[in-house]
Amino acid sequence: MTNDKHKGIARESLLLKSLPAEYVDRLLAMSSWHSYDRGETLFLHGETARSIHIVISGWVKLFRVAPNGGETVVSVFTRGESFGEAVAFRSNKYPVSAEAVTACELIQIPTSALLETMRKDLDVSVSILASTFAHLHSLVDQLEQLKAQTGAQRVAEFLLEFCEGSADSCVVTLPYDKVLIAGRLGMKPESLSRAFAKLKPIGVTINRNSASIDSIEGLREFALSDPANSWNKAL
Secondary structure, X not given: OOOHHHHHHHHOOOOOOOOOHHHHHHHHHHOXXXXXXXXXXXXXXXXXXXXXXEEEEOOEEEEEEOOOOOEEEEEEEOOOOEEOHHHHHOOOEOOOEEEEOOOEEEEEEEHHHHHHHHHHOHXXXXXXHHHHHXXXXXXXXXXXXXXXXXXXXXXXXXXXXXXXXXXXXEEEEOOOOHHHXXXXXXXXXXXXXXXXXXXXXXXXXXXXXXXXXXXXXXXHHHHHXXXXXXXXXXX
8 A cells, every 4th residue: 555655755766766757657656566574575586577676664685595505695775775776677587585674665666667768768767877876886885895994883884874863872773683784784793793892982882772872973983983093903
């Protein structure tokens, strides 16, 4: 069941917000809306991609399972974010599986509908390409974090994403379990625990599924500091 609020979130997504309103309305009218429970599968590795997904609420993870049974989290998406464009445009098979991390709602735009719109208007094609490049830049940023930041700095930046308002302190509700957070940040669960411990001296306290931050500015300064300082202390 959709409402104006759901449609508003879809219209403001990176994929659709730069498109002319009449095209967006037409695409939404041709799309399907789905609700998923936590742990429910959206699609599996190897299935043919026929639609593009936009998250309306909740969290979705993309992951792969190695031959030894180990799971690698490729990415995590939340409200207003889209995924599956690259494989859907070519009707390729999904290189990953998708699962609802929390209860969530999504819109699925048929690839055929979006391709037809792109063929009619060159500006639409340019807008879609721009959103695809934005996703690429996001992946580059994640790689940069892995190479240039310590684990504790990556966790600090992750927490800062959820700090809202003008107050200098806040309590952040962790959006999903710590194993998944570790996977998203390219860490093992035990490394995440050590990273949380390193944030305690600068005023970050973890209580089950929440993080109490005494100074947002102090946490930001730590995230932006030269990682060599931490590495030198470890020597």
